[in-house]
Amino acid sequence: MAYNEVKNNANRTFERTLTYDLYTDPKVYEQEIEDVFAKSWQLVGHVSQLENPGQYFTAEVAGEPLLISRANDGVIRAFYNVCPHRATKLEKKDEGQKKIFQCSYHGWTFHLDGKLNKAPNFTGEEAACVSDCHLRPVRIEILESLIFVNLDENAKSLIETYGDFFDRLAKFPFLGELKRVNQKTRVLKCNWKAFIDNYLECDHCHVAHPGFVATLDMRNYQIVTCQNYSIQGSVVKPDKTMGSNDLNEAEMQGGEFYWLWPNLMVTIYPGPGNMATIQMLPIDHETTLAVYTYYFRDENLTQEEKDLVTFAEQVREEDVELVELEQIGFRSRAFNRGVYSKSEKAIVQFHELVLEALGR
Ligand code: FES
Ligand SMILES: [Fe+2]
Incomplete structure (x- = not known):
């Protein structure tokens, strides 16, 4: 005390x-x-910012760069805004609309749901080695249209936290x-x-x-x-x-x-x-x-x-x-x-x- x-x-x-x-x-x-x-739980945005598939915005929580987007399946997801290849910050703008996310360093591309699409500098057998290099997800919960994330994978849910x-x-x-x-x-x-x-x-x-x-x-x-x-x-x-x-x-x-x-x-x-x-x-x-x-x-x-x-x-x-x-x-x-x-x-x-x- x-x-x-x-x-x-x-x-x-x-x-x-x-x-x-x-x-x-x-x-x-x-x-x-x-x-x-x-x-x-940290508030990062509101669903009105992500009305359509492909819309995204970036945020920072506890010094971590984050990327929040709505994919073609309609689901809003949060990721670390960091390329799995060599850590480059992926999306630089505050917000935008994309069909696919592309890293500006070696051109790796990622689907809106965070899955790796292509790693152009890994071909043939090498490509299989990086096939599971997806964007790293972050916990996300949406209540009353407010989008919250939590970097702690073991944190209690929003409802459990705030009764x-x-x-x-x-x-x-x-x-x-x-x-x-x-x-x-x-x-x-x-x-x-x-x-x-x-x-x-x-x-x-x-x-x-x-x-x-x-x-x-x-x-x-x-x-x-x-x-x-x-x-x-x-x-x-x-x-x-x-x-x-x-x-x-x-x-x-x-x-x-x-x-x-x-x-x-x-x-x-x-x-x-x-x-x-x-x-x-x-x-x-x-x-x-x-x-x-x-x-x-x-x-x-x-x-x-x-x-x-x-x-x-x-x-x-x-x-x-x-x-x-x-x-x-x-x-x-x-x-x-x-x-x-x-x-x-x-x-x-x-x-x-x-x-x-x-x-x-
Ligand atoms: S660091 Fe992103 S493609 Fe290389
Ligand atoms: Fe006051």
Whole structure:
């Protein structure tokens, strides 16, 4: 346990956070790549990017180049984007459409399902030696049109990992109709965990997000921790006349903000069908690539949808400054850890999972 339970003078129990070296030590970052990012489900895309056979996109997970494509049998597969002949990165573009994948080095070609087609520099008897040199597959699962991969061949399935998360999403019937309409990236000068910590509590909302608190019913703001994920949102009592099966479950009608271990956030606002995903991809121990992706029914956004994006970006802008200021303090010798408030239990959950993954 890296946080200790301590009592203050009023005898109220509170807890200490992760030590700050976990946000500043390059060795911790290297261990996280292996023990967190190479062992967890990572969102790489959305089925709307692969509507037709031959469509593909490339991605990077835990430093590994990946290739995700839909083959002629309609199946979406993921591979290491690495040629079995001599390791050359196979597809260089972010996305495209191909009948066959061809390595730019010695011209080996691969079918859309990853099987070797031809190895031109291996002829006659030699050809038989390389006939099973296919692209190396990567575990892939698709739920609610979101494409996840996991580099760990022994990892639990998505459903086993996140329990009822996908059941919760199923109550948004529009999710299957959404398209990935745009993606923005931004480099943050902070450790990836600092932004996750920021997302997982709303104690800062009244101070930092005046527009956000004006929109949501903050008296009913709740944070619920679940299996490897958490939900936050403004909660109102369910309408008992709706005849739903889960009358006991409060509906979050003011927007739902999910976090999934380790680095994915999913937000769904009320109103027209919408979803946004936010991913924190570490570049190094003190630099993070934030990837924001918006999903709507149509690429041509209505004014209401444009306003929603502007609103979300305003809130985000307010958070970026805070986490970059926090990173400066993480480096300081002033303190080596902080304190959780009672309402920050989703951060406690995140930190416990970090410590478990790192074996500390
Ligand atoms: S490295 Fe790909 S064909 Fe040789
Ligand atoms: Fe915030």
